[in-house]
Amino acid sequence: MPFQSDLYMYCKRYFETVGATFLPAQEGALCVEIPRDVDKELTDRPFYWMWVEAMNENPPCTILYLTFSPELEPIDAPERAKPELITPGCYRMMRIYASAKTRGTFASTYESEGKLSPYAIFIVKISLISDRRQDFLESYAIDLTNLQVYGNVMEHLTKRKLQDERPLHAQIFPVPIDMDQIFTLLLQCVRLDVEERDHTWAKDAKKRLENELSKLDHYYLSILSSKEKVHAQQSPKELDRPFEKTLIENAQTNFESTTNSWSIEAERELRKAELIWRMEPKIEVRPQQIALAYLASAPV
Amino acid sequence: MYQYIEQMDLRKQLAERGDMPAGKWALFQLAYEAEKQFLSSSFDDFICLGALPGLVPFPHQIETAKRVVNELHGRALLADEVGLGKTIEAGLILKEYLMRGLVKKALILVPASLVLQWTRELNEKFAIHAFAQRNEWSWTTYDILVASIDTTKRDPHRSAVLSQNYDIVIVDEAHKLKNSKTRNWQLINQLRKKYLLLVTATPVQNDMRELFNLINLLRPGQLGNQTAFQANHVDSKRIPKNPQALRSAVGEVMVRNRREMGGVEFTERLVEVVPISLSKEEQLLYDTVTEFIRDAYVKLREKKRSVLSLITLQREICSSSYAALGTLETMQKDKRLTDQERIALTDIYHLAESVPNYTKVNRVIDLVKKIDDKVIIFTEYRATQDFLLYMLQQSGIKGVLFRGGYKRGKKDWMKDLFEHRAQVLIATEAGGEGINLQFCNQVINFDLPWNPMRIEQRIGRVHRLGQTRPVYIHNFSTKGTIEEYIVHLLQDKIRMFEMVIGKLDVILGPKAFEEDLMRTFMESGSDAEIRARLSALSHRVQTSGTEQLASV
Structure with missing residues (x-):
């Protein structure tokens, strides 16, 4: 199963980067001893850690034994570790993703040689929201020497060889960094990009919302106007009450018999607010990650 | 056309950290991939x-x-x-x-x-x-x-x-x-x-x-x-x-x-009538009670008073004489009774007490022994339920009770006991909601509710997604009593057990259905009249089924 091995590769890379110790395990399984800070992120047991810290205990590091296929018999799992089957979306995997997301929010990185100039790399999530939602994950790079902006850079950067340490023999272009200015520039670019997109969805959503709102108005007006009619009809002249009228009154009492502060107008306002809340088209732009990359050439 | 929102929490986080991003590039990439993993990349996905x-x-x-x-x-x-x-x-x-x-x-x-x-x-x-x-x-x-x-x-x-x-x-x-x-x-x-x-x-x-x-x-x-x-x-x-x-x-x-x-495969439902002939004493009790109820029913209707306790008594007496004792006792205390009525009630009470053996219960015991597998017995009455448990235990069959009034934990516990320890679960109607018993495929309806929806809920406990075997339903029917008509009506006329209602729950107001039944039984002079009126009732159900809300 290719997806399973994707998961395997992902976990392997994750544990390598967070500094876990790899213990021998059969093929298709991962056995790792994880540092305490990672442990805290992967298993939800705050009270245990509270106790450990309060008592000054020093328990041995947790060992995880992860298997990636249901057919795999865990034969060589160490005594301290309970074998766990990893499937897409399982609890452990979700914790690993969450841990990677917090730990990967910020980064700085270098190419190994050449004359390096700094770039700010952004990952931005763009969400089109009405009562449904569509997300895009975009990446941008801003050249800090001349403020030129490049789009869709992750595709290219993943192919480059980047390292975490500042290379000894590289020449680095020093540039003062004004974060506010960079963010402003980024948001401007994103906005331009967003405006160029196809916005039929927003038109549709808006139309649907207006349609719903007018239906709502129509409904409440019909109730309110029939209420007035009922009051008018209550003049002593009209004694023979039509059957319909009784029905109208029934409909009224539905609302009037409720708590005194809750009127039909209040209900109308609430329903209206709910509709807008649910259906109004919105675009949300959220820069999620930022890295400082020192690159020998432009990313694209 | 749309509202445009910029979320700046990253900027804030960065400011708190002192403005210079630092961290591992590999993690940056892992985070990016994690985010992509569960992205809503289209509206319809x-x-x-x-x-x-x-x-x-x-x-x-x-x-x-x-x-x-x-x-x-x-x-x-x-x-x-x-x-x-x-x-x-x-x-x-x-x-x-x-x-x-x-x-x-x-x-x-x-x-x-x-x-x-x-x-x-x-x-x-x-x-x-x-x-x-x-x-x-x-x-x-x-x-x-x-x-x-x-x-x-x-x-x-x-x-x-x-x-x-x-x-x-x-x-x-x-x-x-x-x-x-x-x-x-x-x-x-x-x-x-x-x-x-x-x-x-x-x-x-x-x-x-x-x-x-x-x-x-x-x-x-x-x-x-x-x-x-x-x-x-x-x-x-x-x-x-x-x-x-x-x-x-x-x-x-x-x-x-x-x-x-379709789309979902349900196993077969096999329905069987278990006919029962009452002993002489039981028949006498039944006849006396029915006669009493018929008299009282007419009187109460004339006075426009509630006939509910009469309906209850009529149904209980079909279930077991034991179940009726409680209602009889309460009725005796009613101050509006005439002396004559009170005497009649006391007689009935003594008759009920003195029934020597219970044909229906003996039949259950035989059937449970024959099935030799997990069985759920449904009854409407708690008195019958207790009585059944006692009688089953006397003949060495392990049973557990199940009631609507139990707390969640107790319900789970009883279900567990039934699954692992006992052969029989004796449940009252209310025990139904939210409990799944697919590991069992034998249902005995010791008495039938007059409300079609409740029957479906009973069977629904076992005949649902996850049931792998055919489901057997045994309906007890005592000859010469109202029960015989009810079973006949629900099973043969409306064919409820096979067609799986769902339709009926929408069509029939259960209350109306119960009232119709009672009226039929009380106001009919002869067996032939009862049969004719029930036919009409079932016809109404069937025709309404096609044209009504059920099809919504």
Whole structure:
């Protein structure tokens, strides 16, 4: 199963980067001893850690034994570790993703040689929201020497060889960094990009919302106007009450018999607010990650 | 055209850290990939399925969940028939909204007995971090909360709930909202919510107005105002005027999967009548009671007084003489009785006490021994239930009781005992809701309820998704009693057990059905007349089935 091995590769890379110790395990399984800070992120047991810290205990590091296929018999799992089957979306995997997301929010990185100039790399999530939602994950790079902006850079950067340490023999272009200015520039670019997109969805959503709102108005007006009619009809002249009228009154009492502060107008306002809340088209732009990359050439 | 929002939390985080990003590039990439993993990359995708390793929903459940999200825009009445997994559908919808980031705060309102079950299922099956409401502080402490609707509607809880915004509200057993004058309905109406799911197998029980009230919570005006609804859609209390039009209007807010629509394979139902002839003493008791009831029934009707206790007595005497003792005792205490009546009642009481053996119970014991597998025995009466347990134990058969009044924990415990220790589960009707007993495939109806919906709920405990064997249903029918007619009517005339009602629950007001039955029995002079009137009744049910709301 290719997806399973994707998961395997992902976990392997994750544990390598967070500094876990790899213990021998059969093929298709991962056995790792994880540092305490990672442990805290992967298993939800705050009270245990509270106790450990309060008592000054020093328990041995947790060992995880992860298997990636249901057919795999865990034969060589160490005594301290309970074998766990990893499937897409399982609890452990979700914790690993969450841990990677917090730990990967910020980064700085270098190419190994050449004359390096700094770039700010952004990952931005763009969400089109009405009562449904569509997300895009975009990446941008801003050249800090001349403020030129490049789009869709992750595709290219993943192919480059980047390292975490500042290379000894590289020449680095020093540039003062004004974060506010960079963010402003980024948001401007994103906005331009967003405006160029196809916005039929927003038109549709808006139309649907207006349609719903007018239906709502129509409904409440019909109730309110029939209420007035009922009051008018209550003049002593009209004694023979039509059957319909009784029905109208029934409909009224539905609302009037409720708590005194809750009127039909209040209900109308609430329903209206709910509709807008649910259906109004919105675009949300959220820069999620930022890295400082020192690159020998432009990313694209 | 749209609102444009820029979220600047990254800028804030960075400022707190001192303005210079630092960290590992490899993690940066891992984070980017993680984010991509569960991105809602199109409006129509259903992304939660990839994140639910422990759950394989049925196609109709996925279909329903998608339809609610994509076409009904998150406000819907989920009205599948019993046993098709409405809970799973609601869970899928909630999970999808959570993963898409459209829902953060959720409130799930259920009957008190189901709070823990819902909480557990959301956590285990859907990996949704739901909590059961415990006290006043729960409302603000947890984002996803399961609570009893009866607790919620009372202060201080009510005002706590009304002061918050909920991204989604789910109401299980939503037929409890059928009346717009109740506090239940008003609570849901006043809640501030974005999405709303109402879950029930029986959107209409007695009156079309119930459907109107449910739908008005979801989308006011969908069926016009009440006047228009009455004028356009209602012929009489239970009969729609223009089913086609109503169906299409309702279809925009309601999803109703029916068993017979296929897609889901149910095992066979095998129904058998177990005929029983009463002993001389029992027959004498039965006849005396029936005669007494017939006299009293006419008198009470003339005086326009309630005949309820008479109906109860008539039904109890069919179940077991033991069950009738309690009612007889209460009736004797009624001060409005004439001396003559009181004497008659005392005689009956003595007759009931002195019955030497119980044909029906002996028959159960034989049958249970013959089946030699797990059996559920249903009865309507707690007295019969206790009595059966005692008699079974006397003949060395292990049984456990199951009642509606049990707390959740006890219910689970009893279910567990039944699964692992005992051969027989003796349940009263109310024991039904929310309990699944698919490991058992033998049902004995010791007595039959006069309400078709309740019969379906009984069978629904075992004949549901997950049952792998055919289900055997044994209906006890005592010759020469009303029971014989009832079994005949429900089994042969309406063919209830085979066709799987679901239809009936919508068509027939159960109350009306019960009243019709009682009237038939009491007002008919002869056997032939009873048969004729029952034929008419079943004919009415069958024809109405085709033209009514059931088809919605």
